[in-house]
Amino acid sequence: MEHSLKKAIVLQAVEEPVTYTDSKLGGQPYCKPGDEFPIHESGTPYMFLAQLNFSQLPKLENYPQHGLLQFFVLADEDYGLYEDGYYCRYYEEIETSVDIEPFSEEEEEYELCEPIIFGGPYALKATLQEELVPYTDPRSVHYELPMEDPEYGKYFDKTDSSGTKIGGYAFMDKNSFDEHNSHAELLFQLDMEGNDKKTYAMILDSGTMQFFIEREALKAKDFSKLYYYIYSL
Template identity: 25%
Template sequence: MNLSDLLSAYECEFNQIKKQAIRIEMISRDCHLKEDTLDLLTSKFCGKPFIPNSLAYPIGKYNKKPMYLIAQINFSELPELDGLPTMGLLQIFSESDDCTIYESAVIQFISAQQMQEAPISDFSFIEEIAQDEYLATPTHQLRFKTQNDFGNSINNTTINVPECDTVSDLLDKIQNEHKMTDRDFEEVIEKFDSLSSYSKIGGYSVAVQDPFEEDEMMLVLQLDYLNIENAVGDGSLYVHVPKQDLLLSDFSNAEVVYECT
């Protein structure tokens, strides 16, 4: 039995565990940091961020240089998703230093009110980091669409399915009921897990190094570097935020995780 048949045969169970997610589609602008001409308020990967004049541009904790933008999410551009702000900008910055690239990540939220201010327009200071190898990735514009997300075999989130506490339990149940060999089951699992391995907002996180309680935290961003044109790195970036904080557009307790493939 292939994955499509299994999803159909167990439609009721999978409908019990599905979440709404926002898939991120990346459109390369064929330009790099200095040449980015996208509107400063646009959702983007790399490129120039919107920084109101009332805020200082982020400076690296370790190398004391201007940080570079990993991603900027304009919440007003997203399809509606429960738990997320509907306005404001989420920005993730890092140092141009391969030893601390994600250890030093900075999360910044720009409120709708701050977005009305005049922004920094002189980016000449980025010459300090413009040649960094991590900026070889072209700037990408981000576009969004909703889709269902069903988790993955390593996710330990509690689910509401009879005789199954987790997604892994449900998959084991399916294997036993259909008397699948381990080899056939592994192929199904690989395909099933791939359904959650994409750049997205919301849905199930596929992070394994730092598991978190999904009843308390929400996946606000998952970036799959394998599917980003000319990206330096082959892992995934995750941003998890306490759900109660999100209600207040508070990202001060956000957790950033980077996992290599």
């Protein structure tokens, strides 16, 4: 089982001040001078989800060591799932900001869908951890996993793969994987975020959003082609 270990950066959204170049959930994406908020060719607006400042994060092999990676999805009925409606923007070099981005409780309004991020921005606090392959991952067949109780229950509890994170294993069932993402790396997973008093992020009915990338593209920092999925129980 130890051979299945993969490192992941687990992210937790918190209500703490952020600058325009910090890792964050919601708010306004950083733009270099001359750049603008991306616009889909259909005219449907994009929804900004998150940006990751890799200079501030623990290091993962093959993932960027610096730079800023941003995630957007179409603000339509299916959040761009069936229209190849995601956009990923990577700035390899940025000028670090010290200006605090104002926090707002107001939610963005969209004509065709409900927002995913409620208010913001929210800071993303990072923790490096190792994950064992879950039963639900098609790669689990290559490992001798405990299949009898009580070992099964203990292992299952340790490998649910939920949470907002970079790398590691995705929170999906075997039927959700296909020939693409079963051979790709998890670039970013957005799960429900919040605390006992307030919800920060919610995808459909407690769903999870994932972006996968081929390993060679990841090494080359080529984020033009991703595999984008929404998993909802």
